[in-house]
Amino acid sequence: MTRLLHVDSSILGEKSLSRRLTAELVDKLRGDIPDLEVAYRDVAxxxxxxxxxxxxxxxxxxxxxxxxxxxxxxxxxxxxLEEFLSADIIVIGAPMYNFSIPTQLRGWIDHLVVPGKTFAYTQAGLQGLVAGKRIIVVSTRGSLYAEDAARSEQDHQEAYLRTTFGNLGVTDFAFIRAEGVGLGEAQKNEALAAARRDIAALAAA
Ligand SMILES: Cc1cc2nc3c(=O)[nH]c(=O)nc-3n(C[C@H](O)[C@H](O)[C@H](O)COP(=O)(O)O)c2cc1C
Known part of the structure; x- marks a missing residue:
C-alpha cells in the first residue's frame, strides 16, 4: 500500500487555485497508483x-x-507529525501569501521539524532523518518569480519549503507551479494550463 497525505492551506476556499490543482494532482496519482490510500488535512x-x-x-x-x-x-x-511520518507521498498546496506561505501551513511545518524525530544535530551539523518520501508542492502565486533573478530573491515561499524539507532529508521534491495568476485572465489560464501539463507529465513513482 502507498500512503499519500494531501495537505491544503489556501484561505480562499472554493476560489482557491492551489486547492483545485492539488485535487487534480491527487486524482492523477490515484489513477497511476492502484493501492493508494489518501489522507486529507486542511490546515486552513x-x-x-x-x-x-x-x-x-x-x-x-x-x-x-x-x-x-x-x-x-x-x-x-x-x-x-505521525501523519507526516507515515506518508510515502505528500502533496502540499502552498500558495504564496505575503512573499511566503500561509500562516497555517507554517504552523503545520512547525510540528514537523522536531529534533530526534525528523532531524538530528550532529557534530557535522544538521542531519535530516526523513528518508524515502516524495513531496510534491503545488505552488500558486499572483506575480512572476521563477524566470526573473530580482523577483526570485523575493520568493520566500518555494525557497523556504525547499530549505526546510531538504534539511529534514527529503530529496524527492518537486514543484507544480502556477504563477502570475494575478496578472489577468489570459496569464492565469496559461499558468493553470502549464501546471496541468506538469501534473500530466508527473511520473507515477
Ligand atoms: C493574503 C494574500 C497574500 C498574497 N500575497 C502574494 C504575494 O506576496 N505575492 C504574490 O505574487 N501573490 C500574492 N498573493 C496572490 C496569491 O499567491 C494567488 O492569489 C494564488 O492564487 C493563491 O493561491 P490560492 O488561490 O490557492 O489561495 C496573495 C494572495 C492572498 C490572498
Whole structure:
C-alpha cells in the first residue's frame, strides 16, 4: 500500500487555485497508483496549534502535559507529525501569501521539524532523518518569480519549503507551479494550463 497525505492551506476556499490543482494532482496519482490510500488535512479549516513556548517545552518533557488545553495542543501536534511520518507521498498546496506561505501551513511545518524525530544535530551539523518520501508542492502565486533573478530573491515561499524539507532529508521534491495568476485572465489560464501539463507529465513513482 502507498500512503499519500494531501495537505491544503489556501484561505480562499472554493476560489482557491492551489486547492483545485492539488485535487487534480491527487486524482492523477490515484489513477497511476492502484493501492493508494489518501489522507486529507486542511490546515486552513482546522489550524494547527501555534507552537508556543509551553508546547515547545512539552515536546521535550518526559511526561505529557497535565493542563487540558496544552494537552489537546500537544496531542494535535503529535498527530500531525505521525501523519507526516507515515506518508510515502505528500502533496502540499502552498500558495504564496505575503512573499511566503500561509500562516497555517507554517504552523503545520512547525510540528514537523522536531529534533530526534525528523532531524538530528550532529557534530557535522544538521542531519535530516526523513528518508524515502516524495513531496510534491503545488505552488500558486499572483506575480512572476521563477524566470526573473530580482523577483526570485523575493520568493520566500518555494525557497523556504525547499530549505526546510531538504534539511529534514527529503530529496524527492518537486514543484507544480502556477504563477502570475494575478496578472489577468489570459496569464492565469496559461499558468493553470502549464501546471496541468506538469501534473500530466508527473511520473507515477
Ligand atoms: C493574503 C494574500 C497574500 C498574497 N500575497 C502574494 C504575494 O506576496 N505575492 C504574490 O505574487 N501573490 C500574492 N498573493 C496572490 C496569491 O499567491 C494567488 O492569489 C494564488 O492564487 C493563491 O493561491 P490560492 O488561490 O490557492 O489561495 C496573495 C494572495 C492572498 C490572498
Amino acid at each position: 479549516a482546522v489550524a494547527p496549534p501555534m507552537l508556543s513556548g509551553a508546547l515547545f517545552s512539552a515536546r521535550g518533557a518526559a511526561a505529557e502535559p497535565e493542563d487540558p488545553a496544552l494537552r489537546a495542543d500537544f496531542e494535535a501536534a503529535r498527530q500531525l
